[in-house]
Amino acid sequence: MTESPYETVMGFLVGPWLAQAVRAAVDLSLAEHLADGPRTAAEIAEAEGADPDATARFLRACASMGLVAYAEKGFTGTELLSVLHRDAPMSLRDLAASQSSACLWLTWARIPEAVRSGESQTTQALGMSFFDYLAAHPDEGALFGAAMASMSAPVIRDAVEVIDIADATTVVDVGGAHGSFALAMLAKHPGLQAIVLDLPHSLPGAQAAAAERGLDSRFTAVAGDFFHAVPQGDILLLKFILHDWSDDDCVRILSNCRDALHPGGRILITEIVIDDHAPGIAPLMDIAMLASAGSRERTLAEFDNLLTRAGLHRTAATAVEPPYVVIEATAAA
Structure with missing residues (x-):
């Protein structure tokens, strides 16, 4: 069934939730926990020191995204989730953590200002240029380097x-x-x-x-x-x-x-x-580069x-x- 314009735009608007949910899946190591078979929300919460009720609700959200699936006992990982495993051949784990981190999101939140001015918004968002910020925050710099590698x-x-x-x-x-x-x-x-x-x-x-x-x-x-x-x-x-x-x-x-x-x-x-007619990620990357x-x-x-x-x-x-x-x-x- 074809999406209506309302449904398509609504999908755009919840995009930040989806990206941050993927980041949370990485933070909770869901791919690693589910690599050997199903586990319950309570088991994952205990292993991660997370709130059991919030973990169950989060896994329900992941199921709606196709990252996990319901199993007879708890949840099992999917092919989508396997891409976030640290040992996957083309793992996106580091990229998910980096691209949804505060240093990029604070900048990309200023895309309207970037379009109006034609200028980077990193100094306004972070107080310095992006690469100066990474140099001043070695942990984030290391994560960004790993993300670019993936x-x-x-x-x-x-x-x-x-x-x-x-x-x-x-x-x-x-x-x-x-x-x-x-x-x-x-x-x-x-x-x-x-x-x-x-x-x-x-x-x-x-x-x-x-x-x-x-x-x-x-x-x-x-x-x-x-x-x-x-x-x-x-x-x-x-x-x-x-x-x-x-x-x-x-x-x-x-x-x-x-x-x-x-x-x-x-x-x-x-x-x-x-x-001018490039499909997919290229025009979006262009605007991300303008802002950052x-x-x-x-x-x-x-x-x-x-x-x-x-x-x-x-x-x-x-x-x-x-x-x-x-x-x-x-x-x-």
């Missing part, structure tokens, strides 16, 4: 399959947080060495991730600022970086990357590529303009996990 997972999975490393020996993950992209490249190409460049608060997570995967002997984490300098390499990776910044800032980043290229080197930019960073998602023509201003030339654009594209660029002749 959001990146399907994109990285596809990107490493379409990137031809040719005779490259060194890859640099610029602003790479926990180094997920670089580590995936190392896993696929045993002859590569990798460097991840990011702010100091991200480096412990990067080093731990490399050690966990047994790749630390080929991996170096470097503290730095891509507005000042970038380590030299044959392939420079920029994943989910440029959409955080204004056009002028992007040109500074890309110019520093151009200067860091070894002869014959390439820059690989992985970003959403948007157009005063930045934007871009069309391919807009990326080409940035590249030209930075002395670069696009040589390829390959679609991966929608709506993401890997854009390859080299130094202009």
Whole structure:
């Protein structure tokens, strides 16, 4: 049965409840508690130190969302819930916790002001820029880094399959947080060495991730600022970086990357590529970036303009996990 306009808009309006319910499911570790079979609300409440009545009511709400299902004894997990398990191959656990956290929600609550002003609302919401806030709150910074790693997972999975490393020996993950992209490249190409460049608060997570995967002997984490300098390499990776910044800032980043290229080197930019009729998440991400960073998602023509201003030339654009594209660029002749 087709939804009425009233029902569709009502669905939009309860969206915040749904997102926060998913966050609460993560906070209560529902996926882990139900991984081995049904449990009662009382059992979960006792394990989590939660209120039994509120837990029962919450599980009823989760059942209405399809996260859990009623069982003969209590509740059982569903395929939807399994995506929130910490050990799921494409787990969204960290993303659910981060994207519904106060530092983002306080900013996104100011989307009307962002649209009227055309400017970021993070300073008004948090008292400082978003990245300064993460640096000042290391726990939230670590969670955000883990969230970006989980959001990146399907994109990285596809990107490493379409990137031809040719005779490259060194890859640099610029602003790479926990180094997920670089580590995936190392896993696929045993002859590569990798460097991840990011702010100091991200480096412990990067080093731990490399050690966990047994790749630390080929991996170096470097503290730095891509507005000042970038380590030299044959392939420079920029994943989910440029959409955080204004056009002028992007040109500074890309110019520093151009200067860091070894002869014959390439820059690989992985970003959403948007157009006026883009479906799904891309236009919504564009507005989220406006509110949180005063930045934007871009069309391919807009990326080409940035590249030209930075002395670069696009040589390829390959679609991966929608709506993401890997854009390859080299130094202009």
